[in-house]
Amino acid sequence: MTRVLVLAALLLLTACPSPPPPAVPTEPPKPAVTLSPQAKVFAIKTGYEAPLTLAVAYNKRPPCRQPTSPVLCRDPAVVAQLRRADDTALSALNAAENIVRTKGVSDNAINLAIATAENATKAVAAILENYGVK
Amino acid sequence: MGALQVILQLLALLPDAIQTTEKVVAIVERVKALYASGTEPTDEDWDSLNATLASLKAELDADPPLTGV
Numbered sequence: 001m002t003r004v005l006v007l008a009a010l011l012l013l014t015a016c017p018s019p020p021p022p023a024v025p026t027e028p029p030k031p032a033v034t035l036s037p038q039a040k041v042f043a044i045k046t047g048y049e050a051p052l053t054l055a056v057a058y059n060k061r062p063p064c065r066q067p068t069s070p071v072l073c074r075d076p077a078v079v080a081q082l083r084r085a086d087d088t089a090l091s092a093l094n095a096a097e098n099i100v101r102t103k104g105v106s107d108n109a110i111n112l113a114i115a116t117a118e119n120a121t122k123a124v125a126a127i128l129e130n131y132g133v134k
Numbered sequence: 135m136g137a138l139q140v141i142l143q144l145l146a147l148l149p150d151a152i153q154t155t156e157k158v159v160a161i162v163e164r165v166k167a168l169y170a171s172g173t174e175p176t177d178e179d180w181d182s183l184n185a186t187l188a189s190l191k192a193e194l195d196a197d198p199p200l201t202g203v
Contacts, residue, residue: 033172
């Protein structure tokens with residue numbers, strides 16, 4: 001009976017259309033038009049929703065336990081890393097937003113803020129990638 | 135852990151996994167559209183985006199219940 005159930009479950013799994021793996025946008029697509037600093041930061045900030053969504057999904061997994069863990073589980077240490085990286089990324093993104101929405105800020109300051117925000121969001125994506133979170 | 139248990143666990147997680155994938159794919163498409171159009175965000179666009187990120191952050195910072203699959 002168990003074998004029949006396992007076989008049925010396997011058939012069900014293979015019958016389901018497998019969704020494409022989510023692509024965390026670590027590199028922004030090449031812009032077709034020249035983006036203003038505001039538009040650029042807005043696009044980066046929008047893109048950050050993707051790794052953050054994956055991090056939230058990871059946090060909703062059942063906890064890992066010893067000696068038997070669920071197949072897909074959340075490790076508190078990884079969650080802590082994600083939370084720290086998210087704090088840094090959101091701070092950098094908010095700082096970049098403030099800078100590009102303020103008139104009279106130098107191009108250098110704008111470029112530095114954008115680069116810092118991009119790097120901070122990549123750090124979150126890197127943690128997810130390191131732990132195979134998809 | 136038996137094979138049946140593993141399969142049942144994966145099946146239980148499948149709807150959430152599909153939903154997450156769909157969300158991420160939609161975000162990627164939105165970002166592509168932003169880079170393609172170069173549209174200037176309005177104050178409402180910023181507010182909406184910041185509210186979404188704040189909501190996601192709250193979810194990440196919250197500890198889910200200990201009971202799981």
